[in-house]
Amino acid sequence: xxxxxFLLVTIAICxxxxxxxxIIEVPEGHxxxxxxxxxxxxxxxxxWKLASGxxxxxxxxxxxxxxxxxxxxGTLYVRNISPGDEGSYTCFSNDLSNSxxxxxxxxxxxxxxxxxxxxQNTMSATGIILLIGCILIxxxxxxxxxxxxxxxxxxxxxxxxxxxxxxxxG
Numbered sequence: 001x002x003x004x005x006f007l008l009v010t011i012a013i014c015x016x017x018x019x020x021x022x023i024i025e026v027p028e029g030h031x032x033x034x035x036x037x038x039x040x041x042x043x044x045x046x047x048w049k050l051a052s053g054x055x056x057x058x059x060x061x062x063x064x065x066x067x068x069x070x071x072x073x074g075t076l077y078v079r080n081i082s083p084g085d086e087g088s089y090t091c092f093s094n095d096l097s098n099s100x101x102x103x104x105x106x107x108x109x110x111x112x113x114x115x116x117x118x119x120q121n122t123m124s125a126t127g128i129i130l131l132i133g134c135i136l137i138x139x140x141x142x143x144x145x146x147x148x149x150x151x152x153x154x155x156x157x158x159x160x161x162x163x164x165x166x167x168x169x170g
Contacts, residue, residue, distance in 0.1 A: 022104075023106070023109060025108075025109045026081050026109070027081070027110075027113070028081055028082060029081060029113070030080075031078065031079045032081055033075060033076070034089055034106055035074075037091065038074075038102040038103055039074045042095060042096050042097060044094050045071065045072070045074030045093050046092040046093050048069060048089060048091055049089070050067070050087075051085060051108065056069060065079070066078065066079055067079075083110050085108065086108055086109060086110045087107065087108065088105045089105065089106050089107075090103050090104070090105040091104055091105075091106075
């Protein structure tokens with residue numbers, strides 16, 4: 001663990017600024033192939049620094065079910081892409097003529113499957129409309145029952161008043 005951190009600090013000091021990142025968009029759930037753009041005739045693949053901060057290379061194996069890489073050219077394969085995989089992936093390579101290190105970063109953006117969320121929103125909107133409709137029907141029914149009750153109650157009170165008047169007059 002400490003050797004990896006030391007190595008990254010050493011690389012950052014010797015390499016200077018890392019060039020601008022290339023951006024790739026990958027659909028959620030797919031497998032992506034990321035080329036190591038720091039390798040060429042004069043530079044051999046060393047390792048990948050993943051978006052999670054973990055190191056993946058010949059000396060640092062990490063989650064073989066999710067990640068795979070080609071030792072010769074450094075191509076990285078990431079399976080079953082999820083939103084948690086989004087971020088920068090940096091490929092490091094060693095210069096064959098001296099001890100310098102090259103690094104190139106690629107930013108992966110995960111394109112979410114919006115149709116799944118859209119269907120959920122459509123169902124939510126439909127449910128809300130049905131709920132409002134039911135509330136209106138119940139409110140209308142309640143109003144009709146109240147009107148019927150109040151008419152009967154008024155009629156009873158009118159009849160009771162008339163009976164009281166007849167008793168008082170009689």
